Amino acid sequence: MSHPIVFILIELLRRIGGVVRVPGLGVAVSDASVARAVLADEEHFSKTGPGSAGVFYDQVMGRRALLNMDGAEHLALRKRIGDLFTPSYLKVVAHEVLAPSLGDLERQLNAGETVDLVPFIHLLTGRMMCHELGFTPPAGREDRTYQELYDLGERLISSLKLTSRRLAPGEALRARQTFDELMGIARRSDSAENSMVARLRSAGLDANEVEAVLGSLFLVGTQSVSTALPRIVAVLLDTHQMRRLRAEPQLMQQAIDEALRLIVPSPLTLRRVSKSVVIDGHRFREGERAIVLMYNAAKDRRVFPAPLLFDIERRHPAAGRHLWFGVGKRRPECAASRIPQPSGAPEDRVIRC
Numbered sequence: 001m002s003h004p005i006v007f008i009l010i011e012l013l014r015r016i017g018g019v020v021r022v023p024g025l026g027v028a029v030s031d032a033s034v035a036r037a038v039l040a041d042e043e044h045f046s047k048t049g050p051g052s053a054g055v056f057y058d059q060v061m062g063r064r065a066l067l068n069m070d071g072a073e074h075l076a077l078r079k080r081i082g083d084l085f086t087p088s089y090l091k092v093v094a095h096e097v098l099a100p101s102l103g104d105l106e107r108q109l110n111a112g113e114t115v116d117l118v119p120f121i122h123l124l125t126g127r128m129m130c131h132e133l134g135f136t137p138p139a140g141r142e143d144r145t146y147q148e149l150y151d152l153g154e155r156l157i158s159s160l161k162l163t164s165r166r167l168a169p170g171e172a173l174r175a176r177q178t179f180d181e182l183m184g185i186a187r188r189s190d191s192a193e194n195s196m197v198a199r200l201r202s203a204g205l206d207a208n209e210v211e212a213v214l215g216s217l218f219l220v221g222t223q224s225v226s227t228a229l230p231r232i233v234a235v236l237l238d239t240h241q242m243r244r245l246r247a248e249p250q251l252m253q254q255a256i257d258e259a260l261r262l263i264v265p266s267p268l269t270l271r272r273v274s275k276s277v278v279i280d281g282h283r284f285r286e287g288e289r290a291i292v293l294m295y296n297a298a299k300d301r302r303v304f305p306a307p308l309l310f311d312i313e314r315r316h317p318a319a320g321r322h323l324w325f326g327v328g329k330r331r332p333e334c335a336a337s338r339i340p341q342p343s344g345a346p347e348d349r350v351i352r353c
């Protein structure tokens, strides 16, 4: 989805209008209020069936991946999983995953070295994936293992296609093989008790559910963070607001929210129109596909005036708040959207250097 052509198309659609019917693709929604209404409306829009994002997850990761579930079934699985990111789990992550890498980064930056954050975050992402999978990399091959895991995650994401409603059998097979390679690691997991695999198992999920949920965590989670972090730092530096943030660290959460509004690491999601409906005068017909462009909704000028301006002091009105995390029944859909910011989160430590 991060292909430049996709971004040109998204930008074009934003300029054309809030809701645009694109022959062969579906109804593209850039208007913030319509986007919110579509994402919140499970009666008329579904995450399952042809055209929805759920088809990909069905074909590759199995039926119970959260991202391909609706209604009561979805709610029940979310309840069983509970809160994945408790403060005590975040402490473990900060200590076991982030601290060693960030320590090195801090030393390099303090010594005045130039660091390329992109390869750094790829390795950190691989390290996080290892931790979630409960896998200890062989001694001496740590960085190589992290890079391999990161590459597998990237390969899985690149099988997601906007242009097709279902993966062709050959594409589905290749994506499943990649997914299987990743899950092979989870199956061999040494079950470190703090791993995500162990946490999901102890929540009572069966083996298929554990693997499907892990797949979702990797697809929309770990990889989104890895896309976001270097861009957050880049936009702060490019707009000279890093200095301001260093002087006023209490603006950190606002700065992250504003950067995510601009970047939108998960730029779109797909829904199948399961029952015809009209929203704000726009008709969605049964069987069509709704392409919800969170990237554009976060630039809706009626909600965010001068939307392309990055301003860490911008106040986000309720109508646009956290749209980039999706929309659930009472709060954002993303399972990680309410993660408290522990001191020591990567962006925090990088920015302090």
Ligand code: HEM
Pocket: 053, 066, 067, 078, 216, 217, 218, 220, 221, 222, 224, 225, 228, 260, 264, 265, 266, 269, 270, 294, 324, 325, 326, 327, 333, 334, 335, 336, 337
């Ligand atoms: C800046 C980072 C992130 C962004 C922008 C983001 C965005 C999103 C979005 C837009 C959705 C909803 C997709 C849809 O409705 O089709 C979602 C769902 C989800 N996200 Fe995130 N996410 C981020 C970080 C994470 C992290 C770090 C994790 C966990 C490791 C995570 C786990 C999930 C899960 C499990 C779901 C599915 C929830 C469900 O359907 O019940 N996300 N995310």
